[in-house]
Amino acid sequence: MVYDTPEMATIVRAPEHVARFSPRHLAFVVPLVLLHAGCGLVFVVGYSTFATTVFLLTGAVQLFGITAGYHRLLAHRSFETSRPGQFVITLFGTLAGQNGPLWWVGHHRYHHKYSDGDADVHSPRLGLFWSHMGWLFSPRSIPARKGLVADLEQFPELRLLDRYGYVVSVGYALAMYGLGEAWRVLHPGTATSGAQLVVWTSVLSTVCVYHCVWSANSFCHRFGTRRFATRDDSRNNFVVSLLTFGDGWHHNHHYYPASARHGFRWWEIDVNYAILKVLAWVGIVWDLKLPPPAIHR
Ligand SMILES: [Zn+2]
Ligand SMILES: [Zn+2]
Secondary structure, eight states: OOOSSHHHHHHHTSGGGSOOOOHHHHHHHHHHHHHHHHGGGHHHHOOOHHHHHHHHHHHHHHHHIIIIIIIIIIITOOSEEOHHHHHHHHHHHHHTTSOOHHHHHHHHHHHHHSTTSTTOTTOGGGOHHHHHTGGGGSGGGSSOOGGGOHHHHTOHHHHHHHHHHHHHHHHHHHHHHHHHHHHHHHOGGGOOOHHHHHIIIIIIHHHHHHHHHHHHHTGGGTSSBOOSOOSSOOOBOHHHHHHTTTTTBHHHHHHSTTOSOOOOSTTSOOHHHHHHHHHHHTTSEEOOOOOOHHHHO
């Protein structure tokens, strides 16, 4: 682990930060480890056109659920939608297995509050690996920052998803097993099976989306370009923006977090904003917030 300053190293090694393997901590980190190890099962179950297609669709839903749902809607309220709309997009985010919406949003708002300062839990100043995923293994990351999500706690359905999100993931895996088995029977020549679909859509897809989303915390605070005088180390990173449906324009986002659009220039591809525009045209979302025109100039 590389620490950029002695102060940072002291914080990370503080007693409350040292790993304590309580049952709650294990319940938090064991699925992370098992999901990564489970990716190797791809070589056991093989692949099929059907499995890879459902893998891409699932990944897109998970990515949109986190980056547009958890992030742009819940954490920053950068657009409006109906309560059922909010539930559905949050459900998509829950499917990504990145803990519940209240936990995710609390930690993300905390990150914006203390970006790259001593209190920032996942600054790359503590090491690139730490910012990418190491911080998730710290007991310090387990408690939800309830003080920062009082606005979301008023929705019982969001509290429900926060508490029982794993039911969504397990239920989806069972559904995928059923779909894969049905496909195997109906289309015996396609080399599809229930186990194959579970590995591709519940394991591999979840892990791929993990690393895409985590890249905003790690690479987008270390590698890329800057154009505003923000006090953090945030960067705009073209590759990460492609991997995150636009959240890689992370420096723009840190400068103006309330914007539903993260790519401020026409060439800054922002898939989420394009999807939100389409959803706005059909009336599912509205009031997409944008930065003042002066910022675009
Ligand atoms: Zn950031
Ligand atoms: Zn944010």
